[in-house]
Amino acid sequence: MNPPGHASGDEPDTWHLLQAVTTTSRANIVADIVGHPKGAPSVDELAKTNPSLEKDTIRGHLSVLKEVGVVEELVIPAGERTRGYPYKFYRLTERARTLFDSNDLFPESAWKRQYARLTRDAELRELERMPRPAPEQEHGDDPETEATAD
Known part of the structure; x- marks a missing residue:
């Protein structure tokens, strides 16, 4: 018998993936990821x-979304980080994007338009300009992780 949320093997099943995005907060986070200009915002x-x-609440929602395969974490390697700036970014997995597209959920064009309407302060504009690591640059959790912004 598989644990709840997992189909054969260790991959979460589609039902649990969809269930994870039905809470308002998680749906808002997913919509913001989809609408983000670079498709991979930081916390x-x-x-x-x-x-x-709160940031800790967002991290908790991201953890759930990661666990069921909705988002993946992109991490800037320790030697390439800028002190005081985020080094973790979150984007949709290919599986989630395919599932959402096939069910008309979180349409990218609509959420990009919605995100573009946001009033951005100087800090948000600066954060948006930060380069994101490419998926192949991922190094996962690093023991030298700084205790600064993620």
């Missing part, structure tokens, strides 16, 4: 676009 950016949520 700091998500906190700006979801002011009613």
Whole structure:
């Protein structure tokens, strides 16, 4: 018998993937990821676009979304980080994007238009300009991780 949320093997099943994005907060986070100009916001950016949520709450939602295969984490390697700036970014997995597209969920063009309407302060504009690591640059969790913004 598989644990809840997992089909054969260790991959979460489609039902649990969809269930994870049905809470309002997680749906808002997913919509912000989809609408983000670079498709991979940091927790700091998500906190700006979801002011009613604390950063730790956002991290918790991202953890759930990662666990069921909705998002993946992109990490800037330790030697390439800028102190005080985010080094973790979150984007949709290919599986989630395919599933959402086939069910008309989180249409990219609509959420990009919505995101473009946001009023951006100087900090958010600066965060948006940060380069994101390419998926092949990922190094996962690093023991030299700084205790600064993610």
